[in-house]
Amino acid sequence: MTTVNSGAGEIPGPPGAVPPGERGATRIADRVVAKIAGQAAREALGALPAEAAPPHANVAVHHDAARIRVHLELGYPADIGSHCRAVRHRVVERVGALVGYEVPEVAVQVERLHLPKAPGAAQGRTR
Template sequence: MTPVTGPLGDTRRPPTAVEPAERGATRIADRVVAKIAAQAAREALDTLPPDAVPPHATVVVHREIARVRVHLELGYPCDIGGRCNAVRRHVAERVDALTGMEVPEVTVQVERLHLVPPAAAVQGRTR
């Protein structure tokens, strides 16, 4: 909208403009942020063990700050700490990028480890 010039040369808002305080607000539900976080955890893990339950998340949002808890299952043996750090970092980045919320805390809870046989054992004996 273009400003309107008053009789004294002052610039005023057009009479149809709505004041910022009266425009309303956008609120993103906690469950939507939780779905975004769970999808981001799946992206960070790449592959899951065959019988693993996909990651899920719970979120508490207060104002524009989201605290996230991700529950997941991992294949074992693996670098558990490294995988959890990758999930933590990716979830924080994706939630921030998609919602604009600050994510100071992402807690990763490993619910279960699945024993994954080495690739040689799966294919059988070789000479």
């Protein structure tokens, strides 16, 4: 049986266990962080207009810091500032919790505002 030093004394480990300092490293792909950020943005926004594309993100990771750009579409009228603030907060929280990266920058880009559809309104252009 091997033992692992936890700082609080020796803890017995399974036979053949590799000490923590010799186990290697975990690399998380940028696209995984981007998917987490996109999902966090969806959670922050709640219900979106039916014709709106779901939020998506682009990520640049350097060491343990992720710079994130989130693209989203909102309904009109909307309080754009509060939506962007909620998205930034949720993305920082979720990426930090799930991946352990610091998120020094979250840029939110509102790509489109969707008008509400009036009942019985004509589609497209009318004369």
